[in-house]
Amino acid sequence: MRLLMTMALCCGFAVNVSATPESDREALRSYFEKRIPNVPLEEHINGAYALDEAKRAQWLAMEDFPPYEFTIDEGADLWEEAFDNGETYASCFGDSPAIKAGFPYWDAEQGQVITLDLAINQCREANGEEALDYLGEEMAALTAFIAYESRDELIAVEIPEDPAALAAYESGKAFYYQRRGQLNFSCSSCHVDMANNMLRAERLSAGIGHTTHWPVYRLKWNAVGPLHKRFMECNDQVKAKSFAPQSEEYRNLEYFMTYMANDLPLNGPASRK
Amino acid sequence: MAEEIKARFRRKGTTLTAKLLMPHPMEPGTRKETVVENGAETERLIPAHYIETFTCKVNGRVVLDADMSGSVSTDPILTFYVDGVNAGDEVSVEWTDNKGETMSRVDTIK
Amino acid sequence: MSNLLSRRRILKGLVAATALMAIPFKAFARNTEAFKANNMDAALASLFNGAQIQPSDRIDLNVPEIAEDGRVVNVKVSTDLPGLQTVTLMVEANPNPLTARFRLHEGMQPEITTRIKMGGSSNVHAIVETSEGVFSTMKEVKVTLGGCGG
Numbered sequence: 001m002r003l004l005m006t007m008a009l010c011c012g013f014a015v016n017v018s019a020t021p022e023s024d025r026e027a028l029r030s031y032f033e034k035r036i037p038n039v040p041l042e043e044h045i046n047g048a049y050a051l052d053e054a055k056r057a058q059w060l061a062m063e064d065f066p067p068y069e070f071t072i073d074e075g076a077d078l079w080e081e082a083f084d085n086g087e088t089y090a091s092c093f094g095d096s097p098a099i100k101a102g103f104p105y106w107d108a109e110q111g112q113v114i115t116l117d118l119a120i121n122q123c124r125e126a127n128g129e130e131a132l133d134y135l136g137e138e139m140a141a142l143t144a145f146i147a148y149e150s151r152d153e154l155i156a157v158e159i160p161e162d163p164a165a166l167a168a169y170e171s172g173k174a175f176y177y178q179r180r181g182q183l184n185f186s187c188s189s190c191h192v193d194m195a196n197n198m199l200r201a202e203r204l205s206a207g208i209g210h211t212t213h214w215p216v217y218r219l220k221w222n223a224v225g226p227l228h229k230r231f232m233e234c235n236d237q238v239k240a241k242s243f244a245p246q247s248e249e250y251r252n253l254e255y256f257m258t259y260m261a262n263d264l265p266l267n268g269p270a271s272r273k
Numbered sequence: 274m275a276e277e278i279k280a281r282f283r284r285k286g287t288t289l290t291a292k293l294l295m296p297h298p299m300e301p302g303t304r305k306e307t308v309v310e311n312g313a314e315t316e317r318l319i320p321a322h323y324i325e326t327f328t329c330k331v332n333g334r335v336v337l338d339a340d341m342s343g344s345v346s347t348d349p350i351l352t353f354y355v356d357g358v359n360a361g362d363e364v365s366v367e368w369t370d371n372k373g374e375t376m377s378r379v380d381t382i383k
Numbered sequence: 384m385s386n387l388l389s390r391r392r393i394l395k396g397l398v399a400a401t402a403l404m405a406i407p408f409k410a411f412a413r414n415t416e417a418f419k420a421n422n423m424d425a426a427l428a429s430l431f432n433g434a435q436i437q438p439s440d441r442i443d444l445n446v447p448e449i450a451e452d453g454r455v456v457n458v459k460v461s462t463d464l465p466g467l468q469t470v471t472l473m474v475e476a477n478p479n480p481l482t483a484r485f486r487l488h489e490g491m492q493p494e495i496t497t498r499i500k501m502g503g504s505s506n507v508h509a510i511v512e513t514s515e516g517v518f519s520t521m522k523e524v525k526v527t528l529g530g531c532g533g
């Protein structure tokens with residue numbers, strides 16, 4: 001508690017320690033509405049493209065016929081393909097692949113946050129299949145297909161009345177606001193305090209709606225990749241220790257960030273720089 | 274590599290809008306990658322692998338042909354417009370790469 | 384405006400425009416030499432055989448001023464110059480400047496869009512062959528090193 005209070009004093013955005021997740025979300029939304037008043041809140045699901053016209057034009061040109069369409073098709077095939085035991089992903093998730101809006105969620109039995117990627121591997125293992133590499137092509141394709149099918153659905157992450165679930169949320173929130181690395185930045189340093197400012201030649205995107213458009217076709221990767229890979233790169237870039245994809249730290253972080261994006265529409269997969 | 278050329282054709286009157294997305298790594302042959310061989314890391318050039326020629330025909334007649342290099346982006350797109358196209362016309366597109374591999378598709382315009 | 388005029392030797396009394404139209408299709412086979420050329424002078428010489436290349440403001444070369452990523456730069460070329468036959472794209476600072484060459488046959492509207500790679504900031508040139516000669520234009524495209532997204 002005291003640590004959070006100390007952090008609040010040095011940031012532009014005050015972290016209210018007696019807050020609930022819902023009041024956190026309201027506060028963050030108000031903050032961005034005030035800080036970047038000419039951009040409707042929902043537009044921030046497009047990240048820096050909501051803020052930079054020239055970049056937005058290039059992005060729209062990419063989205064006109066994006067290379068991730070091939071990845072979506074591969075994902076569609078993978079979704080249909082039966083496991084060796086004859087079951088399919090539908091056996092775990094239901095017939096419709098439009099499942100992304102409910103992720104991540106708190107699983108009381110397992111005592112952990114379940115992300116879509118983790119759920120996919122748990123489904124595979126429950127059906128005698130090997131887990132997929134979280135940074136691999138197959139996981140990218142499956143999640144791209146699911147994201148595409150889930151487009152336009154409003155994010156609806158729940159935090160049940162369970163102290164353990166709340167603790168996971170708070171842990172993710174603390175991670176977001178915690179300075180780290182040689183450059184001593186927190187996620188909030190760039191994406192809350194300095195959102196809409198320039199960092200070298202880039203405009204910093206607002207830290208609301210960051211999870212809506214994943215997995216992403218990053219021009220830098222020349223491929224579709226997951227949110228946790230971007231977390232790893234962000235940590236590396238401030239010369240902080242990065243965590244493993246689907247580690248508890250990153251799942252809790254995703255839980256917090258996605259809750260902040262509740263009521264925003266899903267718009268993945270998307271093309272990004 | 275994905276399996277097919279993606280095409281979006283839209284005819285308005287007798288003008289056809291053609292948008293193509295063609296799966297291909299478009300490796301120029303000048304990029305390097307690090308590989309581990311016998312426990313040691315070495316750098317090697319990724320071999321050139323790119324579309325060399327592209328052709329689009331309407332009812333068997335070439336309307337557009339292109340020569341490309343590895344400096345065209347991965348999974349190339351092409352957008353172009355053809356006049357004099359009617360419903361029922363056949364549009365075929367094909368690429369051939371530097372390894373002699375080809376991919377094509379044929380569509381009947383609505 | 385293209386400064387090709389100041390940079391290239393201009394030979395007079397050249398390939399007649401009508402001769403271009405009379406050249407049979409197979410003469411337009413992929414010009415390997417031009418693609419291998421590691422500078423624009425050599426690529427242009429190989430492609431256009433010394434034909435006069437005039438700058439023109441009637442070619443619309445649509446490229447971003449600052450490219451988000453050099454791997455994928457959207458390029459749209461259109462022109463209202465009559466009798467368009469070919470469109471050639473060159474990235475001056477690329478190791479091999481000749482990037483793509485399009486031949487537009489009867490029925491094609493004079494416009495083409497594609498995405499190209501740029502190794503770094505460079506002038507991008509669009510050279511068009513028409514029934515009235517060879518014309519060109521260019522634009523500078525900056526390719527930046529990103530901030531945190533780099």
